[in-house]
Amino acid sequence: MIDCLNPACHQANPESATVCKHCQTALRLCDRYRPTHLLGQGGFGRTFLAVDEGQANHPACVIKQVWPSQFPDPDKIIELFHQEAQLLKELGHHSQIPQLLASFEQDNKLYLIQ
Numbered sequence: 059m060i061d062c063l064n065p066a067c068h069q070a071n072p073e074s075a076t077v078c079k080h081c082q083t084a085l086r087l088c089d090r091y092r093p094t095h096l097l098g099q100g101g102f103g104r105t106f107l108a109v110d111e112g113q114a115n116h117p118a119c120v121i122k123q124v125w126p127s128q129f130p131d132p133d134k135i136i137e138l139f140h141q142e143a144q145l146l147k148e149l150g151h152h153s154q155i156p157q158l159l160a161s162f163e164q165d166n167k168l169y170l171i172q
């Protein structure tokens with residue numbers, strides 16, 4: 059199954075779907091990261107278990123979705139987000155830290171792939 063990334067929708071879709079049948083949101087981030095299960099939701103975003111279809115063996119990954127509009131100062135959050143992503147990139151491989159695979163903005167939301 060695929061969990062819709064639209065916070066207002068959150069409907070399950072069959073694995074063959076490319077867009078949500080309820081809200082037409084694209085179901086893969088960057089055409090490769092497919093959310094499978096919602097792991098958790100807070101006031102500022104959600105975390106999904108996902109698979110990376112861009113790699114042959116479809117390894118598991120985690121999608122962190124942040125909603126800047128929920129913060130009093132969205133521009134500041136976007137700036138901090140990019141700073142943290144850069145820091146994680148510089149840290150690279152470390153047994154105690156989840157490896158950052160990608161970070162980007164899409165549809166007014168921030169994403170980290172770990």
Ligand SMILES: [Zn+2]
Nearest residue numbers: 062067078081
């Ligand atoms: Zn949807």
